[in-house]
Amino acid sequence: METSFTPLMSLAGGALIGLSAVLLMATLGRIMGATGVLTGVIVPYTRSDWSWRAAVLAGMISAPVLAALVTGFRPEISVPGTPLMLVVGGLIVGVGVTFGAGCTSGHGVCGNARLSPRSLVATGVFMVATAVTVFVIRHVVGG
Amino acid sequence: MILGYLIGLIFGTGILISGMANPAKVLNFFDVFGTWDPSLAFVMGGALVVTFIGYRVVLKQPSPLADSKFHLPTKHDIDARLIAGSAMFGVGWGIAGFCPGGALPALGTGNASVMIFVTALVVGIWVATWAGRRILVAA
Numbered sequence: 001m002e003t004s005f006t007p008l009m010s011l012a013g014g015a016l017i018g019l020s021a022v023l024l025m026a027t028l029g030r031i032m033g034a035t036g037v038l039t040g041v042i043v044p045y046t047r048s049d050w051s052w053r054a055a056v057l058a059g060m061i062s063a064p065v066l067a068a069l070v071t072g073f074r075p076e077i078s079v080p081g082t083p084l085m086l087v088v089g090g091l092i093v094g095v096g097v098t099f100g101a102g103c104t105s106g107h108g109v110c111g112n113a114r115l116s117p118r119s120l121v122a123t124g125v126f127m128v129a130t131a132v133t134v135f136v137i138r139h140v141v142g143g
Numbered sequence: 144m145i146l147g148y149l150i151g152l153i154f155g156t157g158i159l160i161s162g163m164a165n166p167a168k169v170l171n172f173f174d175v176f177g178t179w180d181p182s183l184a185f186v187m188g189g190a191l192v193v194t195f196i197g198y199r200v201v202l203k204q205p206s207p208l209a210d211s212k213f214h215l216p217t218k219h220d221i222d223a224r225l226i227a228g229s230a231m232f233g234v235g236w237g238i239a240g241f242c243p244g245g246a247l248p249a250l251g252t253g254n255a256s257v258m259i260f261v262t263a264l265v266v267g268i269w270v271a272t273w274a275g276r277r278i279l280v281a282a
Binding site: 001002003004005006007009010011012013014015016017018019020021022023024025026027028029030031032033034035037038039042043051052053054055056057058059060061062063064065066067073074075076077078079080081083085086087088089090091092093094095096097098099100101103104105107108109110111112113114116117118121122123125126127128129130131132133134135137138139 | 144145146147148149150151152153154155156157158159160161162163164165166167168170171173174175176177178180181182183185186187188189190191192193194195197198201202204206207208209210212213214215216218219220221224225226227228229230231232233234235236237238239240241242243244245247248249250251252254256257259260261262263264265266267268269270271272275
């Protein structure tokens with residue numbers, strides 16, 4: 001399925017993601033990682049750590065609700081995979097980001113912006129693994 | 144709390160307009176030999192430039208505004224756990240098309256596929272956290 005190239009919207013969205021990362025570091029002194037936020041909410045260690053992550057998660061989830069109410073904007077979400085692929089993919093992602101200690105936001109944005117060697121390696125590994133997986137699914141199995 | 148909420152809102156808005164919540168678009172970025180859509184490079188580029196410059200300014204301060212110190216990752220070793228975990232994450236991302244940061248804000252749309260993915264993601268994190276503690280205890 002083709003999707004249209006959206007350099008300006010994607011650049012603006014990326015800049016907002018970066019802005020949220022900078023603001024979180026400037027105020028609470030924390031890394032803006034989706035894995036860390038979600039894990040901190042569902043596997044709580046301490047109450048103080050739980051509350052800021054729950055607040056960030058609530059903000060994330062209400063973004064499309066507010067956007068729809070204020071501007072009528074509804075993001076396009078089209079899923080090429082089957083429900084089974086979502087379940088299998090979700091489980092593997094969950095295990096992977098826990099052992100890898102981060103995902104696209106934590107390693108890919110925040111860690112790389114700090115030039116963290118762990119994040120540079122992690123990002124390289126998951127980008128290649130994703131590309132190989134997509135190639136195999138689309139051009140080897142499905143080709 | 145309000146601060147965290149507003150920051151989550153900015154992150155979520157960025158994810159939605161960038162296209163990261165749309166698996167068709169995300170997967171097309173990786174499909175260079177098929178229906179390639181390079182948009183994601185612009186998401187990553189925009190986020191990295193802002194964060195790189197912003198962190199340079201922020202991390203020069205003695206402490207963050209609402210906490211006594213910066214909580215930066217303390218691990219520095221590139222071990223098998225980091226590499227295997229990241230490789231697994233990539234495989235799962237390629238299968239489902241969602242990464243955690245793309246899927247969490249999309250929960251607010253009520254989309255059924257997002258619900259399925261995030262439920263599986265939560266179970267995966269629970270299982271790995273439990274297994275990780277067992278490995279630590281065993282070692």
